Amino acid sequence: MLIQAPKGTKDILPKDSYIWQFIESIIRQEAELYGYREIRTPVFEHTELFARGVGDTTDIVQKEMYTFQDKGGRSITLKPEGTAGTVRAILESRLYTEILPCKVYYLNCPVFRYENPQHGRLREHHQLGFECFGIAGPSADAELILFLLQLLKRLGLKGLSVSLNSIGCPKCRPVYNQALKTFLGDHLQELCPQCQERFQKNPLRILDCKEDSCKLILKDAPSILDTLCDECDDHFVKLQDLLKLSGVEARIDPRIVRGLDYYTKTVFEIMIKADRGDIALCGGGRYDGLVEQLGGPPTPGVGFGLGLERLIMELNKQAVHIPEPNLVDVFVAYIGQNAKNAAFLLTQNLRVNGIKADCEQMDRGLKAQMRYANKINCPIVALLGDDELAKGSVRLKMMREREEKDIPIEDALDTIKQNIER
Numbered sequence: 009m010l011i012q013a014p015k016g017t018k019d020i021l022p023k024d025s026y027i028w029q030f031i032e033s034i035i036r037q038e039a040e041l042y043g044y045r046e047i048r049t050p051v052f053e054h055t056e057l058f059a060r061g062v063g064d065t066t067d068i069v070q071k072e073m074y075t076f077q078d079k080g081g082r083s084i085t086l087k088p089e090g091t092a093g094t095v096r097a098i099l100e101s102r103l104y105t106e107i108l109p110c111k112v113y114y115l116n117c118p119v120f121r122y123e124n125p126q127h128g129r130l131r132e133h134h135q136l137g138f139e140c141f142g143i144a145g146p147s148a149d150a151e152l153i154l155f156l157l158q159l160l161k162r163l164g165l166k167g168l169s170v171s172l173n174s175i176g177c178p179k180c181r182p183v184y185n186q187a188l189k190t191f192l193g194d195h196l197q198e199l200c201p202q203c204q205e206r207f208q209k210n211p212l213r214i215l216d217c218k219e220d221s222c223k224l225i226l227k228d229a230p231s232i233l234d235t236l237c238d239e240c241d242d243h244f245v246k247l248q249d250l251l252k253l254s255g256v257e258a259r260i261d262p263r264i265v266r267g268l269d270y271y272t273k274t275v276f277e278i279m280i281k282a283d284r285g286d287i288a289l290c291g292g293g294r295y296d297g298l299v300e301q302l303g304g305p306p307t308p309g310v311g312f313g314l315g316l317e318r319l320i321m322e323l324n325k326q327a328v329h330i331p332e333p334n335l336v337d338v339f340v341a342y343i344g345q346n347a348k349n350a351a352f353l354l355t356q357n358l359r360v361n362g363i364k365a366d367c368e369q370m371d372r373g374l375k376a377q378m379r380y381a382n383k384i385n386c387p388i389v390a391l392l393g394d395d396e397l398a399k400g401s402v403r404l405k406m407m408r409e410r411e412e413k414d415i416p417i418e419d420a421l422d423t424i425k426q427n428i429e430r
């Protein structure tokens with residue numbers, strides 16, 4: 009029996025990898041425009057990093073992590089998100105002592121969550137993440153939101169909007185937690201068992217519950233925006249002003265708390281129009297306490313994560329055209345054994361001179377070789393046979409123009425180059 013890929017994982021096949029490469033190249037160009045440099049961290053970390061960083065009352069830590077003991081008896085977890093590992097790496101390498109702000113991004117970071125695979129939810133997905141350390145003011149938050157809008161628009165997505173909230177700081181959040189607890193007091197028994205536990209440990213998390221019964225109770229819950237301290241309120245107002253000045257009207261949604269505990273002040277999601285209302289394509293926020301929580305000096309931080317599979321799903325849904333490159337620009341075909349080595353050598357000469365080329369290596373007849381060249385949509389076929397060898401020439405077939413000509417073999421390179429540039 010064939011072994012199948014584990015549930016919730018997806019292969020990226022050669023027929024689709026050009027889409028990923030195209031997106032990656034645009035992301036790299038845009039990241040450079042905003043002064044972000046790439047960071048790559050390990051796929052697994054010590055479990056404690058996520059328990060401390062992401063928060064042990066979150067769904068991610070409680071239900072979704074891929075955790076195992078390694079042969080040395082250590083508890084190891086496959087990354088369930090990219091921020092905690094990035095902070096760990098920056099602290100360990102003392103990057104924050106070199107230059108601030110420290111602006112980094114990770115691209116194609118594998119992320120593992122034991123979720124119920126459904127539309128758009130995978131057990132392994134890949135994230136683009138941006139993390140900015142050292143800037144306390146709202147300009148860093150605004151910059152990330154503007155980056156995302158610019159990137160997504162450049163990729164051709166339509167129907168985007170920004171949802172924004174502030175979830176306060178350790179000074180004012182307890183005030184909201186108390187207000188929420190007072191509101192929920194009468195409904196405690198109606199909450200799901202997990203929310204009953206959250207009620208004690210981390211009431212804000214209840215706002216993120218996916219259970220319909222909890223959602224219903226929360227309909228009339230107080231808004232966190234009413235209990236922000238002056239500093240958080242000022243940050244939130246200035247962020248909205250800056251976005252407005254940049255031409256972005258964000259929708260304020262006091263229900264956004266996001267699924268990770270490290271956020272302070274700003275949380276945001278980039279929404280995209282779907283059949284049943286807007287859905288979140290990606291999100292992020294500020295985490296001013298995380299660096300300290302993980303053993304570093306007090307350092308403000310803000311970032312976002314974007315699932316690349318989800319992005320590609322949207323691009324497909326909106327039928328955005330991504331140009332597919334030719335597999336090769338020249339296919340060298342041959343007739344008869346005498347021309348076989350000459351075809352091989354010509355192909356190699358083309359490649360050495362920067363031309364994407366391949367040649368027949370399966371000993372197929374000419375008809376089958378031409379069928380193959382058609383199948384891979386190759387624009388030029390260079391044909392060698394006994395006649396061409398005798399004349400010192402090569403026959404070039406321009407497949408799209410349906411033209412062909414004999415040229416001296418020493419001119420093959422230049423002529424092919426000219427035709428590709430055309």
Ligand code: HAM
Nearest residue numbers: 089090091129130133289290291292311312313314315
């Ligand atoms: P997150 O919202 O949990 O945030 O994930 C970020 C994005 O990853 C989501 O908006 C979505 O695009 C994608 N994503 C999440 N889970 C799945 C899944 N199961 N299958 C497919 N795609 C998924 C974070 O992870 C934070 N670390 C983001 C951040 C960075 N905040 C600050 N810095």
